[in-house]
Amino acid sequence: MGLGGTLLLLIAVMPFAGALLPGLMIRAGRNVCAISTAVPTFLALTMLVVLAPSVMQGDVVQAQIEWLPQLGLSASFFLDGLGLLFAGMILGVGLLITLYARFYLSGEDPMGQFYTYLLLFQGAMLGIVLSDNILLLLIFWELTSLSSFLLIGFWKHLPEGRQGARMALAVTGAGGLAMIGGMLILGNIVGSYNLTDILAAGDQIRASEWYLPALILILLGAFTKSAQFPFHFWLPHAMAAPTPVSAYLHSATMVKAGVFLLARMWPALAGTDAWFYIVSTTGLVTMVLGALIALFKDDLKALLAFSTVSHLGLLTMLLGFGTQAAAVAAVFHVINHLTFKAALFMTAGIVDHETHTRDIKRLGGLRHLMPITFLIGTAAALSMAGIPLFNGFLSKELMLEEASHTDWFGSAYAVPVMATIGALLSVAYSLRFISHVFLGPVRDDYPHKPHDPPFGMWAAPALLVAMVVIIGVAPFLAEGIVTAAANAVTGADLHPHLKIWHGFTPALWMSVIAVAGGIVLLLLHKPLDKLWIAAPRPEAKAIFDRLIAGLVSASRAITEIGHNGAISRYLAIFTASSVALGWVAYSSGGLSAPTRELLPVSPVIFVGWVMLIVATLSVVTMHHHRFRALVLIGIIGLSISAGFAYLSAPDLALTQISVETVTIMLLLLALHFMPKITPKESSAGLKLRDGVIALGAGGGVAALAYAFLLRDIETISDYHLANSYEGGGGTNVVNVILVDFRGYDTFGEIIVLGIAGLVIYAVMHALLDGPAARRLKNTDYSHDRSRDRHPMMMVVATRVMMPIAIVVGAYIFLRGHNQPGGGFVAGLVIAIALLMQYMASGFAWTQERQRMEYHTMIGLGVVIAGLTGVGSWLFGRPFLTSDFTYIHLPPIEEFEVATAMLFDLGVFLTVLGGVMLMLYSLSRIARFAGETVNVDPMDYDPADRITDEEER
């Protein structure tokens, strides 16, 4: 990657880097803000100019950075003639728009935001035209949709702005989705996502059976973006945007992205019948329809919007022709359309700005009041009409010339006639723009007295109009860039000659007809307009709104079938499908014969089994009585923990019983504010359904466990057992798995636990601010309660227990690596020790003595665990690689230190913080409900006893 490549990367990055500036610089004033927007654009443009000479000679500048090579995604850029043309347009017009917007935006508009969005959009557009990787191109494509959404909806207070932005995003976003599919197919056909490779493999692509799907999907993307029929309707609604946005997005850049894509993909996709008929027909229809609607639009910007639709159709049609001369015409028209249309949008903006209306029917006679604007607008509109000596004429001639010898389904007249009609309508609306706005008598009922704007506002359109005239008079000046771009599109070596006079060609006669007919149409405009208004025609927005409403209600209907808010339904769906999958797996017949014998059942184990069964059945029958169900659940927890102990997993037994204790406390805290009896809601049928599902699932799990236990199966446990000491430095395999082998999982889990704690806290906070709070305030606490609030015996017992429990916790934590224990259990044990104090002496008293916030504890835990993982990077090892060594510190015996212990400390802190925060959050409800708190440790403190003697 040489100097050119570096410059190219800088060009691509510049707008994004620059986007950080305006938001800050607005504090220094509007001028500084505008300048800080212009500087990155200007720098990028300068670099582009530096690269231009070699590109014009046919060189291709390339730059590449590997990004995700496994996916074929690389941040690679290239600059050829086509890219140069578009990048120049994007940056050049970007500069002009920056200048124009500085004067256009009012003091109340957040200018910093506007320029930030503008630069983001500019960066995204540049990305599209410079990408050498179609995946990268897709990313930028989506970015333009998103950033243009922000720009179109910039005036958030206007409902039209918001709706227009939403519509634009919906349509272009949907097209973008289709295009992703098309591009992926294309990449699959070629075997590379590199644009250069794809463009070189045109024959292979066209021969593939996947050509047509890929073509249609990509065209959907291009057509939605470039507002081609039937997706044209979003563009006029996007005109609710501020005019600088319309001038930039809807004349020069975003809508041209679709055309750019057609041009870019031309070597790979063009040249087939499918391409010709789909692309050129769509273009032709769009051109005529857009021009027709434009003629009858009274809003200046709507007129221009539909004219843009029409001209985009023209470009699409030219590219659809698939000939080299048509490609030249298309490239040339891209330049010309940019110049006159951006100038026209800015003119419309000036008129709107000065007269406070864009309604053509309320305008007229402005030539005396705004002579400069009149001059600019007229020149640009004449170019749009295709009048000689303006640049629009040149490319329109080329277009008509191409159209005149294009055969369409065997008809030699279809395309030329339609093209002439399109041109004719184009003349009509262009002249209407001039005559109904500027000509005619001066009126006295403008909403605002108009006059020419300051220089800063008309400078940009004036410059564009100067280009219109210069190219129009001396077209050979544009030959260089047109040649370079056209060669890049076609891959051929063309030498087009752009000139005004071609002789008496069919195209000239078609032009003459168009101009003459256009003038006639303009003269007949009044009666025609009445007819048009009376005629029924589909309202695109209503159709779109209905379509969206239909889609929304359809998705809602689907959602509500499976997602109706009833957890019993989710569980039923989830469980039934799990059972079904299990059944499918079983019936595939891959189960080998059992290799083990059943062990004898000892009577004690049988008792445990009976306990489990009876307790489970009792929960099923008594679950309406919630407290009773909680006690029964206690039996199940106990039996499981005994089972763990029996199956030689004492640390699991301990964890189980701790979790059980904490859970019971959580449930009791919640139950206090809930009905004590669950109402009977399920019908008999529902109960039967749930019973069948439950039996199926339970039976399935039992069968699965039974099948596994009867077979010798190689498990990962063997590896863990073999490597735990050697690799992880610990003999407690469970702990080594948690903190070492599966450390990353544990890291994720503690984060989830921490988040769960925080979420419960936050939800409780929101709950207590909501309507539930009022109900809580009215809770009656006068019911029959024990007078023993904080019994002395319990207080003393828990105080005595506290140090013991903490020492036990520390002990379990420290030895965890080699013997039963670890951070998780230790966290739970300490949490229980603390909870006992809360229970015994009440919340207020305990909280006062608890110095560390539980939130902090969670954060600290996650940070410590994370840092332990990151620490291994310092030694060039992957995340969370653990290490251990032996230290001898007299007078203690030699002991082992493992980094895993540090990680375990993180686990410990998060568990402790999470559990405590959950209980803390739930116990807040009571105090919120008007419960009093106590500040004394116990109801009756013997230390405060007043002896009989003192009393006397």
Place this chain on the structure above:
Amino acid sequence: MIEYALTFALGCYALALLLNLWRIAVGPDAADRILALDTMVINLIALVVLYGVWHSTAIYFEAAMLIAMVGFVSTVAYCRFLLRGDIIE
């Protein structure tokens, strides 16, 4: 000889567990159930200790100690719920 003693003891505690279970299932009072559950924890601790003796290993003794340390907390919580409604005031 110790085997007979262990078998006898295990049988007794297993029987005790079943009786606890009966009390919890039948009630009639919430206090009966809580008390039976607490007794169940104690009986279970005994079983774990006996099991350790049977296999002559100390590790179960420790597990029994720890279960004893945290096992009573839920009993206290149940009781506070019955007496005061709110377990953390």
